[in-house]
Amino acid sequence: MPFGHDMVHSLATVVELVNTSPSTRGDEGLSSLADLQAFVESREISGVHTLTTRDLGQVRIVREAFHRVFTATDQPTAVRTLNNLLAGTRITPRLTEHDGHALHVHYFANDATLAEHVAADCGVALAHLLVEGEAERLRTCSAPDCDRVFVDESRNRSRVYCDSRTCGNRMHVAAYRARRRA
Ligand SMILES: [Zn+2]
Numbered sequence: 001m002p003f004g005h006d007m008v009h010s011l012a013t014v015v016e017l018v019n020t021s022p023s024t025r026g027d028e029g030l031s032s033l034a035d036l037q038a039f040v041e042s043r044e045i046s047g048v049h050t051l052t053t054r055d056l057g058q059v060r061i062v063r064e065a066f067h068r069v070f071t072a073t074d075q076p077t078a079v080r081t082l083n084n085l086l087a088g089t090r091i092t093p094r095l096t097e098h099d100g101h102a103l104h105v106h107y108f109a110n111d112a113t114l115a116e117h118v119a120a121d122c123g124v125a126l127a128h129l130l131v132e133g134e135a136e137r138l139r140t141c142s143a144p145d146c147d148r149v150f151v152d153e154s155r156n157r158s159r160v161y162c163d164s165r166t167c168g169n170r171m172h173v174a175a176y177r178a179r180r181r182a
């Protein structure tokens with residue numbers, strides 16, 4: 001994929017966020033402030049102030065909006081859904097080279113909440129993906145009992161499972177057993 005490192009990082013962040021949702025993994029992956037803090041640390045989200053339960057609620061709302069972009073049945077629906085999200089987000093492009101990272105653009109405002117931060121940076125990353133005509137790379141896992149989302153970064157857009165080591169491997173084993181029984 002012809003996407004820069006920042007964009008790949010933001011797309012991985014939105015995937016990880018959406019996959020904390022009860023509608024993708026079956027239970028609430030962001031049930032406490034500790035969960036939210038762990039997400040911030042695992043995704044190295046910068047400039048985050050002390051988190052409150054208000055942040056937790058706001059991030060869950062943004063998360064569900066992002067999930068709707070992933071599950072949109074066609075590009076116009078994805079565009080409309082993303083535009084709704086972007087319309088409610090303050091976006092302030094700013095060049096930065098914090099923490100030893102190469103010069104890159106932040107889209108969240110200086111005083112952004114965590115939800116605004118994620119909505120701005122991940123929202124812009126998804127916008128670029130749609131502009132590149134790559135909406136079909138936004139996928140939901142094909143395993144029958146898994147609703148996790150992922151971004152298919154494979155060259156020939158052939159990836160169907162959220163994780164080849166878990167769902168992919170599980171499904172291959174199931175197919176192998178089915179063949180042996182036949
Ligand atoms: Zn940064």
Ligand SMILES: [Zn+2]
Nearest residue numbers: 141146162167
């Ligand atoms: Zn899966």
